[in-house]
Amino acid sequence: MQLFDNIKFDDKGLIPAVIVNVADNRVLTLCFMNRDAVDKTIETGKVHVFRRSQNRLMIKGETSGHTQLVEEVFFDCEGKSLVLKVKQNVAACHAGYMSCYYRKYNSSTDSIEINEEKIFDPEKTYKT
Amino acid sequence: MQLFDNIKFDDKGLIPAVIVNVADNRVLTLCFMNRDAVDKTIETGKVHVFRRSQNRLMIKGETSGHTQLVEEVFFDCEGKSLVLKVKQNVAACHAGYMSCYYRKYNSSTDSIEINEEKIFDPEKTYKT
Numbered sequence: 001m002q003l004f005d006n007i008k009f010d011d012k013g014l015i016p017a018v019i020v021n022v023a024d025n026r027v028l029t030l031c032f033m034n035r036d037a038v039d040k041t042i043e044t045g046k047v048h049v050f051r052r053s054q055n056r057l058m059i060k061g062e063t064s065g066h067t068q069l070v071e072e073v074f075f076d077c078e079g080k081s082l083v084l085k086v087k088q089n090v091a092a093c094h095a096g097y098m099s100c101y102y103r104k105y106n107s108s109t110d111s112i113e114i115n116e117e118k119i120f121d122p123e124k125t126y127k128t
Numbered sequence: 129m130q131l132f133d134n135i136k137f138d139d140k141g142l143i144p145a146v147i148v149n150v151a152d153n154r155v156l157t158l159c160f161m162n163r164d165a166v167d168k169t170i171e172t173g174k175v176h177v178f179r180r181s182q183n184r185l186m187i188k189g190e191t192s193g194h195t196q197l198v199e200e201v202f203f204d205c206e207g208k209s210l211v212l213k214v215k216q217n218v219a220a221c222h223a224g225y226m227s228c229y230y231r232k233y234n235s236s237t238d239s240i241e242i243n244e245e246k247i248f249d250p251e252k253t254y255k256t
Contacts, residue, residue, distance in 0.1 A: 002240055003233045018146050018155055025153040027146055030209045042235050074229035074243070077221050081158045083229045093205050101202035101211045105131045107170050112130055115202070 003042065007079040009035060014050060017082040019060075019092065021099075022071045028092035029100040031060070033082070045070050047086060064125050066090045091119040094126070131170065135207040137163060142178060145210040147188075147220065149227070150199045156220035157228040159188065161210070173198050175214060192253050194218045219247040222254070 009015050014032040021028050033041065034050040036057050041048045047060040047068040061067035068086035075082050093100040096118040104115045137143050142160040149156050159177040161169065164185050168176040175188040175196040189195035196214040203210050221228040224246040232243045 002238050003235075006231070006233075006240060016144055016158060018158060020155060027148060027155065027211050029204065030144060030146060042233075073233040073235065075231055075233065076157065076228040077223045077225075077230070078228075083155050095205045097205075100204040100206075102205070103134070103203055105134075105170075105201040105203065107131075107201065110130050112134060 001039075001042065003038070003073070003075070004035070007038075007075050007082070010080075014052075015080065015082060017047075017049075017084055019047060019068060020083055020085045021088050021092075022085040023087070026099055027101060028068075028086070028088060028098070038082075041070060041084070042073070047084060061089065064090070064094070066092065068092070094122060096120050096122045096125075129167075129170065131166070131201070131203070132163070135166075135203050135210070138208075142180075143208065143210060145175075145177075145212055147175060147196060148211055148213045149216050149220075150213040151215070154227055155229060156196075156214070156216060156226070166210075169198060169212070170201070175212060189217065192218070192222070194220065196220070222250060224248050224250045224253075 013034050017031050017033050019028045031049040037048045037050045049060055051058050067089045070084055070086055072085040091098045097116055098119055102116045104113045106113055141162050145159050145161050147156045162178040165176045165178045177188055179186050195217045198212055198214055200213040219226045225244055226247055230244045232241045234241055
């Protein structure tokens with residue numbers, strides 16, 4: 001695959017991938033992929049990540065069903081990161097928001113503001 | 129600073145920051161910041177990065193003059209990454225393009241496509 005000739009993995013075998021909502025160009029989340037995750041993401045057209053805390057490959061949205069369908073794949077000038085434009089199913093953030101970046105830091109008042117509405121209730125989505 | 133109560137640095141003391149063009153929401157680049165770089169970025173309103181290859185703090189655009197003025201600061205649900213919306217001076221990529229993600233991978237043809245026009249000539253901008 002041509003893509004692998006153009007990207008590099010770090011000393012842990014990972015590459016960061018910025019996930020962008022194709023609908024409005026908004027950054028949804030940042031995840032880390034190993035070679036298998038990149039391979040599986042391209043092959044299936046659905047974002048797969050290497051979950052560092054569990055040391056395993058998984059499809060994004062495994063538990064919630066909030067999968068991400070890949071529309072476009074970009075890589076940076078140094079081949080050290082990816083941008084994936086996706087169609088987001090429901091929402092990207094496990095906290096219930098469309099984007100993981102739902103909080104904004106206001107430096108003039110040194111305060112945190114919630115920047116968007118909650119889309120789903122995490123307690124109902126992630127049953128124990 | 130409230131921001132530091134809400135973000136974490138990794139085992140190398142770094143946090144990834146996605147730099148987004150405030151004009152069109154496009155991802156320009158991904159950089160890594162240590163605590164000093166975040167501090168200096170907020171204090172001056174200009175993006176500073178920790179250049180891993182040189183092991184030092186520097187302002188983005190130090191050589192080229194292509195600085196980035198910070199308009200908005202977001203952090204993710206886990207406090208493990210930042211999104212900075214900036215006004216980009218000239219262009220973000222040292223290769224002469226607005227964005228570092230000027231190349232696209234086309235999986236159906238397994239080929240690489242240049243996705244944007246060059247804005248400046250790197251040979252004239254980075255004099256040796």
